[in-house]
Amino acid sequence: MILVLSGTADGRLIVQDLVASGYTVLASAATPYGGELLARHGAEIITGPLALDEMVALIKKRRIELLVDATHPYAQRVSEIARQACAQTQIPYLRYQRGETNLPRHPLIHCTAGYEEAAQQATRLGKVIFLTTGSKTLDIFLTAARRHGCRLVVRVLPEPAVIQRCRRLGLSPADIVAMQGPFSLELNRALFKQYGAEVVVTKNSGVVGGTDTKIAAALELALPVVVINRPREQDGAITTREELLEKIRKRKDVHEA
Template identity: 45%
Template sequence: MNLFVLAGTEDGRHLAGELELRGHQVWVSTLTEYGAQIAEAQGLQTRYGALNQAEFIALIQQNSIEGLIDATHPYAEKIHELARHVSEEVGIPYLRWERPKIVQETSPLIHWAADLAEAGALACRLGQRIFLTTGSKNLKDWLELPGFKEREIFARVLPRSEVLVQCEALGLKPYQIIAAQGPFSQRFNEALWEQLKIDVVITKESGQVGGTDEKIKSCLNLGIPVIVLERPRTEYSEPMESMEDFMKRVEELK
C-alpha cells in the first residue's frame, strides 16, 4: 500500500520504518527540518514543513496515497483534526496511532490537570520555583497564567536558535532556559532539579517514549510534586495496546 505517515516523533518514525519493512511504500511528513533529517537518516522518504489543507490533499493525490496514518504527538490537536478532515475529503482511511499511556502510580505527590489553567493554579499553590517540561509550543500561554509572573519559572526546550529567541522574547533569562533534547534519564532529571532547587514540575502525559515515567519517578524520589497535564480528549483517538496491534489494523486496509 501507498501510505502517508505524519511522523514527527520517535515512535512515529519507528512505525514508518516497520511499515516499510512489511513491504509498504511509505511517505513520511514531519513539521521540522530536523525531524526530517532524523527520518532520512533512518532511510525514510521524507518531506517537512507545515501543511495547509490544499497542500495536504495535493500530496496525497500526487502520490496515490491509499491510507493516512497520524503518528504525531498526543497533544498536536490541530494536525489531528486537519488530517482527519483531509482523509474524509479525499476518501482514504485515517488511522491514528496513539502511543500507550503510562501506568499511573498512586502518590499524593502526583497531581493530574485537565488543562493549562488548572495545572497553573495547582503549581502556584505547590511552590515558588516551577519547572516546565512541556516544550516551547505553549510557553507563552504558560507564562501568562495568573500567578506565574510572581513565580520563578524554568523551561526545558529544544536547543534551537528560534526557540531560544522565543524564550528571550517572553522575558526568560538565560538561567531560566534549559536548552537540551530529551528524553532524559531519571538521574539527569534529579541532578538538574536538585541544582535548581525546583519546588514543582509540570509535564505532559507523553507516554514512556516521551520520558514521562522518568520525570514522575524523579519527582517521587526527590519528594517534589509533579503535575501531569492530561491528554486532549478526542472522539477519534483509539489507543492500541501495542504497535503490533496497530500494524494489524493497517494490514486490514488492504
C-alpha cells in the same frame, strides 16, 4: 503510497517498520530537525506544518492510499486536520496513540485537564516551576508565573528557533535548559536539584516520552508534580506498532513497492 505524520519516536519506528515491510512511505515532520531524524529510516521526507487544503492537495498529488497519524498525543489540531483531509479524499485514516504512564496515587501528583489549569496549579504549589512540556504553550506558563511572582525554568529542545522563542518571550538564558530527551531518573533528579525546582510540570507522554522517570525523580525529591492529562482520543486508536502493521497488511487497497 502511505503518508505517515510523524511527531514522535514511535512515528520514526513506524516509518522504519513500513519501509522494512516493503511499503512506499512519505513521512511528514513538522520541523527540519524532525525531518533529519526521519531521514535515517529510508522514507521520502517532507517537513513543515500542513494546513487542511495543503494536506488534501498532497494526498491527491502523491496518490496517497492511506494515512497513519503518529503525531504527539497532545497534537490535537494536526490530528483533526488529518481526519478531515482523509474524509475529503476518502482514504483510510489510522491513528497510532502511544500508551500512557499509569500514574501512582500520591498526594504530590496533581492531574489537570489543560495547560491553563496546570499553570495556575503550579503557581500554587511552588515558587520555582520546572516546566517540561516544550515551548509551544510557554506563554501560558510565563503569564501565570509572572502574575504570581514565580520563577519559570523550561526544558526545551536545543533548536535555534525554540531558543529564540524562549528569548523573545523574555526568558533568561539561566532559565533555559536546552536538551533533548527522554531523560533518566538520575539526570532528571540532578536537574531538578540544580535549578532549585519546587514543582514540576509534565504531560502524560508515556514511557517513550519519559513521563515515568520525571515523576519518579520528582517524588524522590518530595516535589509536587502537575500532570496535564491527555486530550480524549477518538475511539479506534491503535496502541502498538504490531497491531498497526497488521491492520495495514490486511488492507488490500494499500500496495507495497
